[in-house]
Amino acid sequence: MDILCILSSLLILYLIFKIWKHIDSKRDQNCYILDYQCHKPSDDRMLSTQISGEIIRRNKHLRLNEFKFLLKAIVSSGIGEQTYAPCIYFEGREESPTIQDALSEMEEFYIDTIEQLLKRNKLKPKDIDVLVVNVSMLNSTPSLSARIINHYKMREDVKVFNLTAMGCSASVISVDIVKNIFKTYKNKLALVVTSESLSPNWYSGNNRSMILANCLFRSGGCAVLLTNKRCLSPRAMFKLKCLVRTHHGAREDSFNACVQKEDELGRVGIHLDKTLPKAATRAFVDNLKVITPKILPVTVLFRFMLSLLLKKLRRSPSKGSTSNVAQAAPKAGINFKTGIDHFCIHTGGKAVIDAIGYSLDLTEYDLEPARMTLHRFGNTSASSLWYVLGYMEAKKRLKRGDRVFMISFGAGFKCNSCVWEVVRDLSVGECLGNVWNHCIDQYPPKSLLNPFLEKYGWIREEEDADTFKFRT
Secondary structure, three states: OHHHHHHHHHHHHHHHHHHHHHHHHHHOOOOEEEEEEEOOOOHHHEEOHHHHHHHHHOOOOOOHHHHHHHHHHHHOOOOOOOEEOOHHHHOOOOOOOOHHHHHHHHHHHHHHHHHHHHHHOOOOHHHOOEEEEEEOOOOOOOOHHHHHHHHHOOOOOOEEEEEOOOHHHHHHHHHHHHHHHHHHOOOOEEEEEEEOOOOOOOOOOOOHHHHOHHHHEOOOEEEEEEEOOHHHHHHOOEEEEEEEEEEOOOOHHHHOOEEEEEOOOOOEEEEEOOOHHHHHHHHHHHHHHHHHHHHOOHHHHHHHHHHHHHHHHHOOOOOOOOOHHHHHOOOOOOOHHHOOOEEEEOOOOHHHHHHHHHHOOOOHHHHHHHHHHHHHHOEOHHHHHHHHHHHHHHOOOOOOOOEEEEEEEEOOOEEEEEEEEEOOOOOOOOOOOOOOOOOHHHOOOOOOOOHHHHHOHHHHOOOOOOOOOOOO
16 A cells, blocks of 8 residues: 555656656747847938939939829838938939948848857857848859858857748748747747848839839848747847748749749849738738637637627628728727737838737727838838837837837738737836837828828929929
8 A cells, every 4th residue: 555655655756757858848948039230221321312313313224104193102201301322322322232342231230249248148159049131132152141150160060051032021031930849849049130132123114013022122231149048038128029930832823923034124122912912911811810819818709709700690791882992901809908018010111000000909009110111211121020019119118018010011922920928127227139129219200191192293293393302
């Protein structure tokens, strides 16, 4: 009998030990953001509407209608007068870039951000265990990740991932890679480097579906330090709660919505198809279907399902006319603010921000970080989410326990989203290294209206020969 009791006790202790070990191992799989650093190019690379007009005018293949089309797109895009562009745009060499132009653009970015990040956190390059680099439009040999390793003399056993052609949603994909590595390896430090290469990707033709991309993107980038080290968790800023990736590449219309291709004369550019809004909406809806149950309270989900059922029983859906915004992004019909405190939206353009705001029933306060980021820094592709997050931090909105919902879109067509929890109060004290520190007091401005809307007659569909006075 004593032996049986002893064996039973040992078995119980063993089960308790296994349960404790399982729970303890899960703690080491957490993914934390330790710090991040966005890139602010030098002021001599500021791209105003005036300079944009001069650069566009250098394209000898453009007719007057295409020229006006691009200028109207710029002034109505929500992009302000202080965004940044590559050096070759100001040197008049956008149609004849070299590989060195592209590499120099990337080198300037990653040396600035990574060095600031490591210095601020008192780390050495050899402390990095995982390196993930995502730059969609540049595939060099050796890779950009290899160049970073060479520049910083990182360890030879560093785990390296170099992502290309993943579009504006690549930041979340990079985080997903790190998250999955953290499930297997304990006590690791990961560096995510995200940017976009504009220098070699100027389109010199006049195809309307391709020239628009010249106006949409601006220079920028970000380096993010992530960890699953338990000893570093008290210093962490954010903790990853969940992440969902949606890919509609199997659908032909979604796949062809945003494609790099040649025009009829062999000039390479990014083709933005008319099916793009529909593809983005479909990916967004499918992504929400998966992530919503993970981030909202059960009671809210139950009430939503009950109300949806009652509506279907009472009447069929209305076939009346709807607004353009409603057609592009139908309302989700559920209150996301019951589980989310802040919305970090990709700055793909004013229409993208408006559509997501309409769909999720967000206020102007919720949309302000995305709108201000678009105005000050423009669409910096995959790194734009971190500029939006930086705005929230600089405005001292982020408090311990708050949840931040990141939403991004990319060619393929993809919609990726994730939720971060603020693990320490970020609303007190100066935000060290924040890219918004130099100008946050000026935001939000009284008006986001582009000055050219008031100044020039062609915006008002009037003839005006003096729209731009170009330098010769």
